[in-house]
Amino acid sequence: MNSVHPAASDSRDALGALGALGLDTLDLGSVVADQPDPLIFATVSGAHLYGFPSRDSDVDLRGVHLLPVAELIGLDAPDETRGRIWDRDGVETDLVTHDLRKFAGLMLRPNGYVLEQLLSPLVVHTTDTHTELTALAPGVLTRNHAHHYRGFANTQWRLHEKTGELKPLLYTFRALLTGVHLMRSGRVLASLPELLGEVTAPSYLPELIAAKxxxxxxxxxxxxxxxxxxxxxxxxxxxxxxxxxxxxxxHPSVRDALGDLVVRARLER
Structure with missing residues (x-):
């Protein structure tokens, strides 16, 4: 697999998005360099992506790594999911990545979470394979993704009822509005402030975002x-x-294309 940077305009857009959140000052690039296997992409998820980070929010990095063929065909179980948490530049940062095959399988389920990671505009690292995955994303969207957002909203609402915190309440609204927007437009939009301009929502949400x-x-x-x-x-x-x-x-329409991409990326490595 040939690892490349995005086109200049896309790179500027990604850096601008990170800079707007103050994330361009963090040494996130070294996170990529520290990984034992090539990363296909790494993006920022969590509250930063959802549009309501706090001054003390940690940084949630999500992405995809590419295991060598030998690790997939040997006797030991492959390291398909990796997670690491550390303090970098005084900010708690965590990175969770899946092997490409596992991530492609998750894309074929009604899992909005992985699609939000894939399509996040807060790009730390990208490759040609990331671009191809992004191009296939519309073909995995189904009406059943509403179940994902409905279930996530229910979980976060129960957490808000238990703790009284604003964070799970905003997560609840964000999940429902993302689900509605997806069903209506066929597009994944994870930012709550942007969603407020697309879907009718309670007028007090900007105040809660500012408070959080x-x-x-x-x-x-x-x-x-x-x-x-x-x-x-x-x-x-x-x-x-x-x-x-x-x-x-x-149902998704791009299963075969995703399968071809996984095989090609693995063999090109």
Whole structure:
């Protein structure tokens, strides 16, 4: 596999996006260099991608690595998922990567999380294979991705009810709005501030985003309207309706193309 940088314009866009969040000052490039196997891509996910990082937010890096053939055909189980957490430049950073074959398999499931990682505009490292995966992403989108966002929203809402923190509440709204937007447009959009311009949402969300920016685990005491539970329930109904009316297919259409890409990338290594 030939590792290359993105086109100049794409590279400037990615650096600009990282810079807008203050992430260009972190030595994230050395993270890539430290990996035992080539990385196909590494992007920033989590609260930075969702548009509501706090001053003390950690940096969530997600990506794909490429194992050599020998590790896949030997007696030992391959190291298909790797995770590492460390403090870099005074900021807690974690990196989780999957081998290309495993990641391609996750893409074929109704898993919005991996698609958000793949399509994140906060690009730390990219290659030709990343570009090809991105081009295939529309072919894995289905109406069943609504289930992913519905389930994620339910989990985060229960966490908010337990802790009272703003972070899981914003995650709840973000998941539902991303799901609605995906069902209506066929596009994955993970940034909550951007979603507010695309999907009708409660008017108090910008205030909650601003409040959460002050501290990662800030509670919503005195900030969360009593109508929040009803607003969440209403968005669930909007998502249900959007799923019923969506033009997205029932199943992915690019399984063979993904399989070909995995084989080609592995052999070219």
């Amino acid at each position: 920016a002050e501290a990662e685990h800030r509670t919503g005491t005195g900030l969360v309207p009593e109508s929040a539970a009803a607003d969440i329930a209403a968005l669930h109904e909007v998502l249900d309706s959007a799923q019923r009316d969506t033009g997205l297919p029932e």
